[in-house]
Amino acid sequence: MDKMTGESWVTTTFETLEDWAARNSFWPFPFGTACCAIEFMSTVSSHYDLSRFGSEVVRFSPRQSDVLLVAGTINDKMGPVLKKIYDQMAEPKWVISMGACACSGGFYRAYHVMQGIDEIIPVDVYVPGCPPTPEGLIYGLLQLKEKVIRDRKRFREQGRNQGNNQEKNESVNAGATV
């Protein structure tokens, strides 16, 4: 039926629903090591209340979280730990790098500090600040939401295009054999 009508009402509604759910239920894994972790605590406490965005379920288990929130300096000793945590997270997963130290090493151009966590893991959103204000972090999270929706749309379109191409190819092949 899908092939007959193209985009059916059912699938698009379901996709919208899916987008809505994905957008509003980021469960963060707070990889907090330093000053930024204190600001993260402020973000989840009552003045800023991260639960307004569906992210109050702070998970300390990588298997159950969607967003790795790296808050604080990552040094060379912590690096392998961070990598392992990231590898353990289930797809789809995103990374927010909070604060100057996690993003780029900040003003610690030093012998024991990793110059940005993107040395070892991919980062989706960088939030500058040392540490960022809770508003800054929430802004970063909202940006991530938009990015996620954008990416989902793009992937779907790509999938459809590929599907269409396949159909075309099949029909061409079918024509050739005939």
Next chain:
Amino acid sequence: MSTLAPLSETPETATSTVQELEAVRARFPAGSILPQDGLDQPTWIVSRDVLAAVARELKDNPQTQFDLMLDLCGVDFPDREERFEAVYHLYSLHRGARLRLKVPLREDDAVIPSLIPVWKAANWFEREIYDMFGVRVEGHPNLSRILTHEAFQGHALRKDYDPARRWILTEDKIYKPHFDLPPGENEDDMFERMTVNIGPTHPAMHGTFRLMAVLDGETIVASDVEIGYLHRCFEKMSETHTWQHVIPYTDRLNYCSSFINNVGYCKTVEKLLGVEPPPKAVWARTILSEFSRIMDHCVCNGTTLVDAGGLTNFWYLFQPREEIYGLLESVCGARLTVSACRIGGLIQDLPPDFEARCRRLLEIIPPFVEDSEKLVNKNRIWIDRSVGIAAISGEEAVNWGWTGPCLRASGVGYDVRRAHPYDLYDTVDWEVPVLYGGDVYDRWRIRMLEIWQSLKIIRQLLDRGMPEGPHIVDDPHVALPSKEACYNEMEAMIYHFKLIMDGIRVPAGEIYNMVEGANGELGFYTISDGTGKPYRNHCRPPCFPIFSTFSRLIQGGSLSDAIVSLGGLNIVAGELER
């Protein structure tokens, strides 16, 4: 509040220790101890051969009683024949006296005897000097790297080490735990035991510590702690930046109360310079330090309860924090890492509504603290979880080098603000709370009592009124001239350029200066060689000796108690590992 120590009992002035020290010196062979005069505190240059005996004598002699080993750090002088210097800072609680021991060491023979038999506090400090300078310690039970990782090559604080040279840690190189097994246990029994690893990302370990515990059922037989997951090279960075630029770095030491770190560092440099900040700056520094202390205690007490499973308290205690953030932000423009001090004063003049805001805070904070006390103080669930847990007596705590609220919870009322008054603490009426339980419960309660004392100090200072005058010292060699002068006058403009291009010129010298941080004595041992950058800037972190005791504290307790006791110690990783 009947638990306050009667301070009137303690003598008012310090007993002079000069003669006693001379008497001790006379007992050792001539030439093995050379006094160095003219420094901020009595200093001896001690030959390595007699170091252990001298330390023992200084501690046990009833005339000196140097029972608190505050600090051990290394200094590197590449040009000297005796290249390294191990510097000990000692303190006598009975006399209020300080002593600095310097042990010169040759590079090819950089070995010091371990002082763990005298002061247990030496344990981690000796590992640190080994890690940072490659000075080997004879007789140390576990001489391994402590701040840097296992794959690190070289010794980072040597002058010839490139500050940006990094080493990659691979997974095959990991720290081998050293378990201090109790008598009666031996390594062969270990296969019957279970070893549990917690951290470093486990929330109970606050994200940056790693605990390895050998368990018998649920009881901890032995344990070891690994740190270094937040070593950010503060001391090396200090050596590569100008005196003013170190201030933002000090923010990130104890980030729960960054203002106190600013004050501690700026006071140290001001003393080296011989500059006195104006009364307005001193007044504001005292008030903001106390507000920062309240903030720090709120975080500590809030998170301790979270570790024990009580979340409500955390929300209540984070409310006053947000309000104090508002005040700090109105003074300097940042919430957490304030950088609000400058050498010689403050970043900017105080806002016009500073006093009004402070007064409003004095009304806002107490209800929340009261609520938190009502919730928890007499709550039997919390009492059962915390009374008698991780208990340590005053004597032992001093031996381990404790200072601050944790020491005061064990019955020793040492507070730098009282013992070595600085800023305006001597002019206000307040008390040092002391409790005698030495356990998690008393550490919790003493922080609450200190919040009330801090509020008392602030109230008195506000009643006194803001002093008139400038916010920063009027000395073009130290502080930037005002922008107005800078635009109008050629001379001010030249000073402005010169100060920024070259930095402050601090006269050569060395100093150890301390303030009461939120966790205890926060000291800075700073050496200047007369150039625009610190030659060596060592921070004496109050957490460091306290956390080195952790394995001893949790031994014999259950695993769940270990989690609660970590919260009660208020270990801040930024300060612990710098």
Next chain:
Amino acid sequence: MTQPIAQTAQTPPSRPVLRPDAPYPNTVKPYKPGFAERLYLPLLGGLMVTARHFLRNLFGKKMYTIEYPEERRAYSHRFRGHHILTTRPDGSVRCVACFLCAQNCPAECIHIEAAEHPDVNIEKYPVVYEIDMLRCVFCGYCVDACPEEAIIMSNNYDMAYFTREQSIVGKNDLMKPYTFDENLLGYRPLFPEEDVQRAKMRRDAFNLVEAARQAQERETAKAAAGR
């Protein structure tokens, strides 16, 4: 290096904690709960506290939560946020490429390339002025260093980047997005007493002083009203 010269700093007067003959407390005296506590009675007091908070939040008017994207917290006019490069009346950059900000930056995140200015009175201007926002620690040292008030900070904290390249903010971006609306200004030099002559001299720039004065007045008024 030579032996450091001794500094003649005075040892502060100290007050010992214990009498010379007093021993340390070598035992612990833990807290002894009273009878009521052993019966869990004070828990009722705790319940009252939580109930009070619950009811107050449910029926009271004042909520603590700031509904962030819609509602913004009133930060002061010293907030250290995104940087602003100020402009001359003709819209060109005010900076004279003296490199003081780059020199005074602890994070070394400011990159400037200078060139000759066509106007001989100005000498130099920056062809490239870039700030690496991810390196920046927002300490305000660049503002302190600037002798021209060419760089100041704004109240803006809404920053997030998807790539490292985006985060290197160039001259145009630093100049463009902000009007000199006083509400957007953050950390900048303070002028408590500005006389008329000075104000005239600086009229070609934006009127920071007036903005600062008004802001201070407003703050005072607000504090007075709050009291």
